[in-house]
Amino acid sequence: MMKFSLRYKLTLIHILLISVMMLCGSLFTILSMQRYYQKRLNHFMENQLSQVQSLLINTPLESVTNPAHYQALSAYAAAGGFRLTLVDSSGLVRFDSELPADSLDRMENHGSRPEIIQAKREGIGQDQRLSASLKQPFLYGALRLKHDYLPQSEGEIARYARIAYPLGEIQNQFRDLRLTIFLASIVALALISLLSYWLAGKLSYPIQKLAAVAEKVKRGDLEASFQHSSHDEIGQLADLLNQMLGKLREDLVQVRKLEQVRSQFLGNVSHELRTPIFTLQGYLETLMHSTFDDPEQEKEFISRAYQQSVRLNNLLTDLIDISRIESGEMKMIFRPFDVNGLLGKICDELQVKAKDYAVAVTVTSPGEKKMAIGDPERLTQVINNLAENAIKYNVADGRVELGCRDVPEGVEVYVADTGRGIPAEHHARIFERFYRVDKERSRAVGGTGLGLAIVKHIIEAHGSRVQLQSEVNKGSRFSFVLKKG
Ligand SMILES: Nc1ncnc2c1ncn2[C@@H]1O[C@H](COP(=O)(O)OP(=O)(O)O)[C@@H](O)[C@H]1O
Ligand SMILES: [Mg+2]
Numbered sequence: 001m002m003k004f005s006l007r008y009k010l011t012l013i014h015i016l017l018i019s020v021m022m023l024c025g026s027l028f029t030i031l032s033m034q035r036y037y038q039k040r041l042n043h044f045m046e047n048q049l050s051q052v053q054s055l056l057i058n059t060p061l062e063s064v065t066n067p068a069h070y071q072a073l074s075a076y077a078a079a080g081g082f083r084l085t086l087v088d089s090s091g092l093v094r095f096d097s098e099l100p101a102d103s104l105d106r107m108e109n110h111g112s113r114p115e116i117i118q119a120k121r122e123g124i125g126q127d128q129r130l131s132a133s134l135k136q137p138f139l140y141g142a143l144r145l146k147h148d149y150l151p152q153s154e155g156e157i158a159r160y161a162r163i164a165y166p167l168g169e170i171q172n173q174f175r176d177l178r179l180t181i182f183l184a185s186i187v188a189l190a191l192i193s194l195l196s197y198w199l200a201g202k203l204s205y206p207i208q209k210l211a212a213v214a215e216k217v218k219r220g221d222l223e224a225s226f227q228h229s230s231h232d233e234i235g236q237l238a239d240l241l242n243q244m245l246g247k248l249r250e251d252l253v254q255v256r257k258l259e260q261v262r263s264q265f266l267g268n269v270s271h272e273l274r275t276p277i278f279t280l281q282g283y284l285e286t287l288m289h290s291t292f293d294d295p296e297q298e299k300e301f302i303s304r305a306y307q308q309s310v311r312l313n314n315l316l317t318d319l320i321d322i323s324r325i326e327s328g329e330m331k332m333i334f335r336p337f338d339v340n341g342l343l344g345k346i347c348d349e350l351q352v353k354a355k356d357y358a359v360a361v362t363v364t365s366p367g368e369k370k371m372a373i374g375d376p377e378r379l380t381q382v383i384n385n386l387a388e389n390a391i392k393y394n395v396a397d398g399r400v401e402l403g404c405r406d407v408p409e410g411v412e413v414y415v416a417d418t419g420r421g422i423p424a425e426h427h428a429r430i431f432e433r434f435y436r437v438d439k440e441r442s443r444a445v446g447g448t449g450l451g452l453a454i455v456k457h458i459i460e461a462h463g464s465r466v467q468l469q470s471e472v473n474k475g476s477r478f479s480f481v482l483k484k485g
Contacts, residue, residue, distance in 0.1 A: 006207060010200035011193065018192050026181045033177070037170060045126065045141035045163055048080055052161045056086075058149050061094055061156040070101055082165045086158035087116060087142075094158055115142035116160055128167070137167040206234045210241070222249050268434045272315060272449070280308040311446050318450035321381075322433065325457045332375040332461050336485030339370045339413055343402040346383050350391065358396045359417075361387065364403030371485030372404070372411040378458045379482075383415060385451040386478045390417035392445040393438075398475075407481060414479035421472040431456040431466065 055076075056064060063069065064086065077084035077097035086095035091111020093104050110116055118125025119142035127140045142162040206228060216224040222245060228238035283305035292298035324330040343363045354361040383402065390400040398418045404411050422430060422437055429435045434449040436442040442449060452466075459466050459480045470476035 006204040007197070007200045010203060011197045014196035014200070015189065015193050018196075019189060022185050022188065026185060030174070030178060030181065034174065037174075041139055041165065041170075042126070042141075045139065045165065046124070048082065048163055049124070049141055049143040049161060052084065052163075053143060053145055056145060056158060056161065058147050059157075061086075061088070061158055064158060065095055065101060067101070070095065073097060077163075082163045085110065085162040085164070087111070087160040087162060088156060089159040091116070094156075110160075110162070113140070113142070113162075115140040115162065118142070119144045119160055131164065137171060139165045139167055141165070206230065206238075210234070210238060214241070217245065222252060265433060269319065272434065273312070276308045276312045276315070280305055280312070283308065307446070311448075314446060315448045315450075318448045318454060321454050322450055322457070325454065325461075330378075332378055332458075334373050334375055334462075336371050336373050337376045339372050339404040339411060339482070340365060340368050342376055342380065343383065343404065343413075346380060346387060347402055350384075350387055353388065354391055354400070357391050357394060359391045359394045359398045359400055361391065361400040361402070364401055370404050370406075370411055372413075372482035373485045374462050374482045375458075378461075379413075382455045382458050382480075383413070385455050386415040389447075389451060390415050390419060390476070390478075392447070393417075393441065393476075394419035406484075410481045410483045411485075412479050412481045414477055416475065416477040418475040421474050421476055422468070422470040423472055424470075427468055427470070430468070 055073075064073070073084065073095065074097040084095070084097040085093055087110045088094050091109040093107040093110055095101075096104060096107065099107070114127040114129075115125035118127070123144050125142040129138065129140070130136060131138045140162060142160050145158055145161055147157050209228075210226055213224050213226050225245065226238035226241045228235045283301050287298070287301055287305070292301075321330070340363065344366050347361055347363050347366075350361050387400060387402060394400065394417050400415065400417045402415055404413045406412075426435075426437050430437065431452045433453040435452075436447065436449050455478075456466055462480070462482060464480045464482065467479045468476065469479075
């Protein structure tokens, strides 16, 4: 029902407008034709009357009504298709083209007929009515006859000539005309209704199609698309809706990707947590159920259990950091600071670890003041992560260098090592969460796989990017650029 209402409305409006137009048109036609015929009839009547006038002028009544004249005059009226009556000044009928002379005295007095009364007053008179005898519509015209050169004494004269013209024929014709127009209108209206129904269908079809697609989209089919063949408003609407759908699809792809990344991350987290927890559980069970002859051996087990708990703690710390960064909870506070000062402090704190791995950690230009803008606490975390990697994935007697230098865009901070290097195929993915080049090594040195992900986040929050240059068996260089302070 709803689907077709537009079509029905359009059709109805069409039919209504056209009906009004046709009604006005046929009314106007009929009226103007009637007026035209009326005028022609009046004209005809006046013509005939003036001819009768010229026929009878200055003719005494007796010569008009002698049998030969009587017949000739009757024939004249019959030929004109009307009835001619002559009336004297007292209203008596003295001639009638359709009655013989001897029955005239049975006619009633015509002096009070409207056309005669008008002719008496104005010279010419006219009326339209049903005839008293035939009950048929007639047009009556009367003329007061002039007899300028006929003295009264010469005898009686015809005072009024009257013509009666039957209207039945014309009225029948008009009835036929009205019927014809009416029938033609009905046929035309029927055709127009069909045509406008078809046209309205054609017009509303694209809208129906749009509605059908919209219904599909509503039910969740985002692959649907709005088809159109025209470049009118409906075409524009379809284009617009398609653009909206496209955006929606893109957004949805993004959302699904995020969802996938999330669930993947959750899976990774559970997996990463399970390993140290199981290992820890194993050591603790051994410690509970075994009796150790060698106290050194027992101490070794305790130490391993402790290492697992440290690993667990690192993992949780990194996880909390990542989630705080991603949720936007970790706010950066940017301020100018001395980069070399910061590097020096970090370098000092790393010396113990460096000694464990037999690696030398140095600052390139210690004490040289180099101001940059950033959040020193978060950057400490970044440099610590990079430097710890540089130490842990180094070789014995390797070196790690922390430094900074002026570049056109600002101050570049770098952590370079002489370690094992990272094969090029890993460069793109190394900043992903839990991505490791060498899983065994990472686990052995207590890595979480989250360090570089945290680094990337923090550096991006500083409006910069981490650059990596690395060559296998030669070393790696991680760097980023800060704004000058
Ligand atoms: N300086 C480096 N030299 C060689 N490999 C590195 C270096 N820094 C990082 N890596 C590789 O990148 C991986 C990811 O680093 P990171 O995110 O810090 O995790 P992890 O906790 O394992 O250190 C490491 O497991 C290691 O394989
Ligand atoms: Mg690390």
